[in-house]
Each structure stands twice: as structure tokens, then as C-alpha cells.
Amino acid sequence: MFAYYLDLALRSLRRNKMLTALMVLAIAVGIGASMTTLTVMHLLSGDPLPGRSAQIFYPQVDPSPNPGKHHQPFDKMDYRSAVDLWTAQRADRQALVTSSALRLTAPGVNLPPLMARMLSTTADFFPMFKVPFRYGGRWTAQDDRQRARVVVISADLNAKLFGDANSVGRTLRLKDTDVRIVGVLAPWRPSPQFYDVAGGRYASGDTAGFYAKPEDVFAPFSSSLEINDGGFQPFTCWALMDGNVKLQNAPCVWLALWVQLDSPARVAAYARFVAGYAAQQKALGRFVHADNTRLLSLMQWLDLNQVVPSDVRLQTWLAFAFLLICLFNTVGLLLAKFLRRSSEIGVRRALGATRGAILAQCLVEAGLIGLLGGVGGWLLTLLGLWLVRSQRLEYSDLVHLDPAMFLITFALAIAASLLAGLLPALRASRLAPGLQLKTM
Amino acid sequence: MQIQPILAALRRHRLATLLITMEIALACAVLCNACFLIASRWQQMQVNSGVDEAALATLKLTGYDDAHAVDLNARVLAGLRAIAGMQSVSVINAVPFGEHAGTAGITRDAAGQKFGGVVDFYVGGPGSFTALGLKVVAGRAPTAEDYQQPMHSFVPDEGSVLVTRALAEHLWPGVDPLGQQFWVDKFHFRVSGVVAHLARPHGGEGGPGTIQWSVFVPAQPGAHLSGVYLLRADPAQLPRVLRDARAAMAKIAPDAVVDSKDSQTLVELRSRYFRGDRAMSGILLGVIAALLLVTALGIVGLASFWVQQRTRQIGIRRALGATRGDILRYFQTENFLIVSFGIALGMLLAFALNLLLMTHYELPRLPLVYLPIGAAALWLLGQLAVLGPALRAAAVPPVVATRSV
Numbered sequence: 001m002f003a004y005y006l007d008l009a010l011r012s013l014r015r016n017k018m019l020t021a022l023m024v025l026a027i028a029v030g031i032g033a034s035m036t037t038l039t040v041m042h043l044l045s046g047d048p049l050p051g052r053s054a055q056i057f058y059p060q061v062d063p064s065p066n067p068g069k070h071h072q073p074f075d076k077m078d079y080r081s082a083v084d085l086w087t088a089q090r091a092d093r094q095a096l097v098t099s100s101a102l103r104l105t106a107p108g109v110n111l112p113p114l115m116a117r118m119l120s121t122t123a124d125f126f127p128m129f130k131v132p133f134r135y136g137g138r139w140t141a142q143d144d145r146q147r148a149r150v151v152v153i154s155a156d157l158n159a160k161l162f163g164d165a166n167s168v169g170r171t172l173r174l175k176d177t178d179v180r181i182v183g184v185l186a187p188w189r190p191s192p193q194f195y196d197v198a199g200g201r202y203a204s205g206d207t208a209g210f211y212a213k214p215e216d217v218f219a220p221f222s223s224s225l226e227i228n229d230g231g232f233q234p235f236t237c238w239a240l241m242d243g244n245v246k247l248q249n250a251p252c253v254w255l256a257l258w259v260q261l262d263s264p265a266r267v268a269a270y271a272r273f274v275a276g277y278a279a280q281q282k283a284l285g286r287f288v289h290a291d292n293t294r295l296l297s298l299m300q301w302l303d304l305n306q307v308v309p310s311d312v313r314l315q316t317w318l319a320f321a322f323l324l325i326c327l328f329n330t331v332g333l334l335l336a337k338f339l340r341r342s343s344e345i346g347v348r349r350a351l352g353a354t355r356g357a358i359l360a361q362c363l364v365e366a367g368l369i370g371l372l373g374g375v376g377g378w379l380l381t382l383l384g385l386w387l388v389r390s391q392r393l394e395y396s397d398l399v400h401l402d403p404a405m406f407l408i409t410f411a412l413a414i415a416a417s418l419l420a421g422l423l424p425a426l427r428a429s430r431l432a433p434g435l436q437l438k439t440m
Numbered sequence: 441m442q443i444q445p446i447l448a449a450l451r452r453h454r455l456a457t458l459l460i461t462m463e464i465a466l467a468c469a470v471l472c473n474a475c476f477l478i479a480s481r482w483q484q485m486q487v488n489s490g491v492d493e494a495a496l497a498t499l500k501l502t503g504y505d506d507a508h509a510v511d512l513n514a515r516v517l518a519g520l521r522a523i524a525g526m527q528s529v530s531v532i533n534a535v536p537f538g539e540h541a542g543t544a545g546i547t548r549d550a551a552g553q554k555f556g557g558v559v560d561f562y563v564g565g566p567g568s569f570t571a572l573g574l575k576v577v578a579g580r581a582p583t584a585e586d587y588q589q590p591m592h593s594f595v596p597d598e599g600s601v602l603v604t605r606a607l608a609e610h611l612w613p614g615v616d617p618l619g620q621q622f623w624v625d626k627f628h629f630r631v632s633g634v635v636a637h638l639a640r641p642h643g644g645e646g647g648p649g650t651i652q653w654s655v656f657v658p659a660q661p662g663a664h665l666s667g668v669y670l671l672r673a674d675p676a677q678l679p680r681v682l683r684d685a686r687a688a689m690a691k692i693a694p695d696a697v698v699d700s701k702d703s704q705t706l707v708e709l710r711s712r713y714f715r716g717d718r719a720m721s722g723i724l725l726g727v728i729a730a731l732l733l734v735t736a737l738g739i740v741g742l743a744s745f746w747v748q749q750r751t752r753q754i755g756i757r758r759a760l761g762a763t764r765g766d767i768l769r770y771f772q773t774e775n776f777l778i779v780s781f782g783i784a785l786g787m788l789l790a791f792a793l794n795l796l797l798m799t800h801y802e803l804p805r806l807p808l809v810y811l812p813i814g815a816a817a818l819w820l821l822g823q824l825a826v827l828g829p830a831l832r833a834a835a836v837p838p839v840v841a842t843r844s845v
Contacts, residue, residue, distance in 0.1 A: 019741060019744075022737045022740075022741050023741075025737070026734050026737060026738070029730050029733075029734060030734075033727065033730065101502065102503065103502070103503030103504075103697050112690070112697075113503060113697050114697060115502050115503050115697045115699060175503075205801065206716075208716070230506060240593075240625040240626070310800075310801055311716060311720050313800070314477075314720075314797075314801060315720075315723060317797075318470070318474070318723075318724070318727055319727075321466065321469075321470050321793075322470065322727055322730065322731060324466060325463055325466045325467055325470065325731060325734060325735065326734055328459055328460075328462050328463035328466065328738070329463055329734050329735070329737065329738035329741075331459050332456060332459040332460055332463065332738055332741065332742050333738065333741045333742070335455065335456055335459065336456070336741060336742055336744075336745030337745075339745075339749075340745060340748070340749075391715075391719050392715070393716070393719075423455070427455065
């Protein structure tokens with residue numbers, strides 16, 4: 001029966017090519033606009049660590065001695081709190097993270113010095129965030145303790161300096177220090193670059209920077225403090241920072257601590273540990289707000305920072321309003337199309353077709369229009385994504401249509417057209433056959 | 441033209457009328473808000489930076505040792521001044537549309553109780569004020585003596601500064617700002633002049649309303665004021681001068697790295713700064729165009745259907761003496777009524793959509809002037825879309841009445 005309806009639908013579509021083209025075009029444009037924005041949304045709001053993100057947490061404390069009431073703890077930690085919590089090693093894995101810029105030269109490579117971004121972190125960073133290696137591997141916990149002059153470099157930097165060759169064992173000069181490469185990453189592009197996310201609440205929606213590429217150089221935290229002494233920037237300070245004091249002793253927050261906690265019991269225990277640490281620091285007179293601690297999961301932290309740029313969210317709203325208009329348009333046109341065939345439907349009903357049969361026939365036709373609209377929508381989505389890629393935004397290189405979104409394009413197109421076709425189809429199936437036959 | 445029969449006919453086609461009305465209402469709501477969004481972005485893009493953008497460029501050096509900063513400043517200033525076509529070179533901490541460097545909260549009293557807002561400090565060495573081309577509207581420009589202030593932090597400990605008119609009005613409304621004082625913790629400043637405009641480097645935490653909250657502080661270059669240079673040249677020669685300057689750095693300052701992303705002409709920096717706004721305006725314009733197209737297609741489709749459905753009735757009316765003009769006007773009036781219903785509903789929807797956007801984005805209330813604009817656009821669109829089918833209806837000969845369809 002379905003094949004017969006399909007045949008009828010094809011005939012009907014061919015009979016009035018203009019009206020068919022209008023409907024297919026309306027659905028294609030609506031689907032194209034909404035799928036373009038939805039794909040960008042999907043890529044930007046996705047989970048940067050699938051399968052692991054639920055075990056990743058971001059502890060926060062409030063080291064400010066100012067008595068005023070704080071609503072939330074600082075987005076980053078001061079040196080002492082972060083190092084104390086990290087040294088305790090109470091989590092399954094833990095990594096300190098802070099990013100800075102410094103001059104980089106590669107001896108024996110004919111390139112002018114360049115400013116590179118360096119991530120100062122600890123050995124657990126790589127297994128905790130499932131960072132893929134191309135050559136070599138991470139440094140060890142012992143390297144962290146001994147302030148070893150070792151680094152891991154990104155695939156991009158390796159391509160730039162050494163043309164993708166295995167550069168493990170080669171030397172780089174960071175500022176004035178020689179360091180040895182122990183590992184080269186495989187291409188790694190988390191979206192967003194979650195471990196550096198902070199301060200999103202103050203960005204007034206302009207958060208495209210959270211989707212930048214990871215740093216070029218990864219160095220042990222303890223070593224990098226010596227290598228790039230004076231090159232670190234505070235996130236914010238609760239008192240005026242004297243220019244001559246080291247950042248480690250300044251009243252500033254600039255470090256992030258990420259921990260991996262493998263079970264709910266461990267999460268609860270770690271939250272108690274952080275609260276206990278704050279209470280202890282209050283007893284020592286260093287903290288005032290001992291109760292202002294927090295342990296958010298990775299996804300909660302990204303939500304709090306509203307990582308998806310507000311322009312992208314606005315575009316998604318707009319696209320769906322547009323799709324809705326296209327749907328109203330399609331409802332109107334389908335109504336015209338079905339009712340134009342009133343007499344034909346009257347004959348079929350008089351010959352014994354049930355209302356359900358007429359309904360099914362109309363819906364098959366609507367679905368076919370949706371399928372055609374889906375093809376057009378898919379092409380327009382590819383065009384839209386190409387436009388987004390050509391905008392040179394931080395996340396432009398991430399944008400592509402993955403298989404899931406490809407399928408959703410067609411599912412959405414067919415669902416939308418069936419929805420649009422339902423009302424006209426119901427209307428057509430309720431026509432009184434007698435009246436239609438009489439007017440023939 | 442009698443409206444009664446048209447309304448009676450529309451009542452027979454309630455569903456189709458309702459659909460097209462809803463489509464127009466939604467189109468009206470989206471159209472008004474999209475136009476408003478474009479206008480507000482466009483307004484932001486017109487911001488007056490207060491400086492001679494066409495004649496200015498900036499060169500940023502990084503990666504050098506702070507201990508060599510004074511030496512680096514001397515080498516770079518001397519070296520750049522030797523470039524042909526260079527009108528002036530000075531040290532500055534930031535330029536409009538570049539990276540921000542001195543953002544801090546200020547207070548109107550020494551005790552730090554009367555908070556005045558978060559502002560941006562432009563700290564410039566000798567010659568920078570003149571090079572920027574800022575327009576003094578009250579008080580005086582910095583003197584040579586003002587530039588003697590040494591720096592121990594991101595701003596000098598004290599000094600005579602110039603504020604923008606917008607900031608002066610915010611801090612001391614209705615009072616002469618000259619001679620007024622403000623503080624950043626222990627740093628103490630006295631207002632010696634007011635400039636017409638000076639946009640802060642990077643927007644502002646308070647949104648577009650605080651874009652002009654800048655302070656110009658004259659100071660002596662040193663370890664805390666080095667690495668960013670303001671170049672001034674004839675606009676026609678500026679790109680070449682900047683290229684030469686960047687190339688010269690390999691000789692003048694081999695110990696530093698040129699930040700090629702931020703070493704640009706101000707025209708380029710401005711264009712990059714508003715790239716997102718331009719892209720968003722383009723997308724909104726595209727949506728408006730597609731929206732109007734789809735709405736017009738919907739009207740054409742439905743009107744064509746109605747004309748075809750009523751061919752016999754049109755024939756009868758023509759046979760009874762109606763002119764072609766009567767038939768044409770019938771369909772035009774019908775369309776006008778439907779679009780009017782849609783617009784009435786659409787205005788309410790436009791406000792609802794605006795309220796929704798206001799809760800999620802920093803958007804002001806939709807000004808009323810957008811409603812008549814949106815309405816006029818849709819009326820025009822409706823009349824244009826219906827013209828084709830209406831002309832076809834008017835061409836129906838009276839003889840059709842005598843035929844059976």
C-alpha cells in the first residue's frame with residue numbers, strides 16, 4: 001500500500017511542479033538554517049571528554065581575607081591553596097593548570113624566535129584528560145618533584161619546527177632555559193578547551209576564546225615557574241599587587257586544580273576534604289570565608305561559565321523561529337494542494353477508501369516533500385557550515401557535519417513536514433464524499 | 441470597496457486564513473527584532489574612538505627581559521624614527537581596539553568607599569597624546585612636565601590625567617571635572633583636561649554604555665611601560681611604514697619577538713574587533729531576506745489556490761457587471777486585511793520575543809519605531825506577492841460563468 005501511495009504522491013507532486021518547488025524550497029531553507037546553527041551549537045556545547053567528564057571535578061576555595069560577603073568563590077586558586085590541595089594527593093588523579101606565554105627558539109631550526117603559549121601542569125594531566133601521544137610520552141611524577149627540564153609539545157608545534165618528524169630527545173630553548181622534548185602529542189582539539197575555562201560569567205557572551213587550540217608547550221608546573229619566572233599573569237587579585245613580589249606570594253588567584261574522582265563516595269570525601277582544608281586555613285587565620293568552597297563537575301563548571309558564545313545561541317533561536325515560519329508556510333501550501341484534489345478524494349472515498357487511507361496517502365505525500373526538502377536542507381547546511389568556517393572565528397576549524405547531525409537533518413525535515421502535513425491531511429480526510437461528487 | 445463580502449469569504453476559509461495570518465505575525469515579530477539587532481550592532485560599530493585611526497599603527501614586542509626594557513625602548517624609538525615616512529613614534533600601553541592593558545576600578549575618595557566604576561587607563565610616554573590626535577574640550581593637554589611621572593606599577597603613583605567627557609559626566613554629573621580627583625587604591629590622579637572621545641581598548645564590562653570610560657595618563661616609559669609602540673605616518677604610507685618597522689625589529693631588537701597578531705594598523709584592528717558583529721549582521725540580513733522570500737512565496741501559493749478555486753465565482757461577478765479593476769481590488773483588499781490581522785498579532789509577538797531576548801542577552805527594549813517599519817514592509821510585501829495571482833483573477837473572462845468547471 002505504501003508503494004502505491006508513494007506512486008500517487010510522486011504523480012501529485014509532478015502535476016503541480018511550481019507548488020511542489022515552493023514547498024520543498026521552504027522546507028529546505030528552514031532546515032538548512034536550523035541545522036547550520038544546531039550543528040555549531042552541537043559542536044560547541046558538547047562534552048569535551050566523553051566517557052570521562054563525569055569523573056572530572058573542579059575544586060574552588062575563597063582565600064580572600066576581605067570580610068565582605070562573596071557570592072561565589074574565585075574562578076581560580078591562589079598558589080598556596082592550590083599547591084596544598086595538590087600535594088595532599090587525595091583524589092584519584094590531580095593536575096595543576098596555568099597558562100602563560102614565553103619566547104621559544106629551537107636550536108638548529110632556521111626559524112625566528114616565536115612567542116609560544118605554555119601550559120604549566122603536572123604529570124597526571126595527560127592520563128586524566130586522555131591526551132593522545134604521537135611520539136614519546138608524558139613526564140613522570142618524579143620529574144615534577146625534581147623540577148626536570150622536560151616538555152611535551154603539540155602536534156602543530158612539532159609540524160612547524162620539525163616537520164612532523166619524531167622530535168623526542170631534541171632540545172628547545174624556552175626563554176633562557178634549555179629543555180628536552182619527551183613527548184609529542186597527536187592532534188588534540190578538545191571543544192571547548194575546558195581546562196583553561198574561567199571567567200565566562202564576566203565575558204558578556206563573548207566566549208569564542210574558550211574554543212582556541214590547546215597550548216603549544218606542556219611543561220612540569222614546578223619547572224615552568226623557574227623557566228618563565230615573572231611571565232605568569234594573575235587571573236584576579238583581591239588586594240593591590242606589589243610589582244616586586246613573586247606571584248606565588250601575591251594576593252592573587254591564577255591556578256586551576258582539576259581532580260579525577262572515580263566514585264560518588266570519593267566525590268563526597270573530596271568535598272569534605274576541601275571544606276576541612278578551608279576550615280583549617282580559617283583556624284590558621286589565612287581564610288575568612290571557610291564555608292565558601294565548591295566542587296563542581298566538569299560539565300557543571302562549563303555551564304556556570306556559559307561557554308557557548310551568546311551570538312551562537314541567538315542564531316539558534318533565530319533559526320528555529322525561521323523554521324517555524326517555514327512550517328506555517330508549508331501547512332498553508334499543503335492545505336491548498338490537498339483541497340485542490342477534493343473531487344479526486346471524493347471519488348476514492350465513494351469507492352470505499354477509509355478516512356485513514358486518505359490520511360495515510362496525504363501523509364506519504366507530505367513525507368516525500370520532507371525528504372526532498374531534507375536533501376535541499378542538507379546541501380544548504382553544508383553551504384551554511386562552509387560560511388561559518390570562512391569566518392575565521394576561534395572555533396571555525398572545528399565546524400563540520402558529523403554522521404549524527406547528517407541523520408538528524410533528514411529526521412528533522414521529515415518530522416517537520418509530517419507535522420505540517422497532519423492538519424491539511426486531517427482536513428482532506430474529513431471531506432464529505434457526497435458533496436464533492438455532486439459538484440463534479 | 442465593500443469589506444463585508446471579503447470577511448464573509450475569509451470566514452469560509454478560516455484555517456487557511458489563520459495559517460497565513462500566523463505566518464505573517466511570526467515574520468513581523470522576527471523582522472522587527474532582527475532589524476533592531478542589526479541597528480544596535482551597527483550603532484556599536486560606529487563607535488568614535490577619538491583618535492586619528494587612519495594615521496596610526498601599533499607595534500608590540502614581547503619575550504624580552506624586563507631588565508632590558510629601558511634599553512629596548514631607547515633602541516626601538518631611535519630605530520623606528522629613522523624609518524622614512526615615520527611622523528612620530530611613542531611608547532603607550534594600549535591602543536583602541538587592541539589588547540587592554542590598564543583596566544581597574546576607581547574610587548572618588550582616598551578611603552576607597554565611593555566606587556566610580558571600572559575604567560581603562562591609557563598610559564602614554566612623551567608624544568603619544570599628540571600622536572593619538574585626541575581633541576581636548578576643556579582644560580589642557582599634557583605638558584612635558586606631566587610626562588616625567590615614573591611608573592612602579594601599571595600606572596604612575598600619581599599624576600595629572602585627562603578623562604573623556606562621558607566618564608566626567610558619569611563621575612561628576614553637573615560639576616566641572618577640572619581639578620577633580622580619583623583613586624585606584626593608593627594611586628592618586630587629578631583631572632587636568634577633558635577629551636571629547638577616547639574609546640577603551642576592549643569594550644568594557646558595563647556593555648556598550650561604558651565604551652568611552654577611558655583615562656589618559658602621561659608617564660615616563662620604563663620597565664612597566666615598554667614594548668608597545670604607537671606609530672604615526674601619512675595614511676597612504678602607513679602600511680609600508682609598518683612593514684618596514686616590523687622588518688627592522690630583527691636588527692633593532694633581536695632579543696624580542698614581534699607580536700604579529702597585535703602589530704597592526706588601527707584600521708585593521710578596528711575591522712578585526714568588529715568582525716563578529718559584522719558577521720552577525722550579515723547573518724541577520726540573510727535571515728530577513730529568506731524570511732521575506734518564504735512569506736511572499738506562501739502568499740503567492742495560497743492566493744493562487746484561492747483564485748483557481750473561485751474561477752467560477754469570479755466569472756459570475758464579471759458577468760454581473762464587475763470590472764477587471766473590481767476583481768483586482770477584491771484580492772488586494774483581501775490580502776491587505778489578512779496582512780493587517782497578522783501585523784496586529786505580530787506586534788504583540790515582537791514584544792514577547794523582545795522580552796525573551798532581553799532576559800537572555802544584554803538588549804534594551806524594542807523601540808516603538810520598529811513596529812511601523814516592520815508593518816510597512818509586510819504590507820508592501822503582501823501587495824507585491826498578491827499582485828500576480830490577482831491579475832490572473834482579473835483576467836478571468838465572464839464567459840467562464842456559463843461553463844461548468
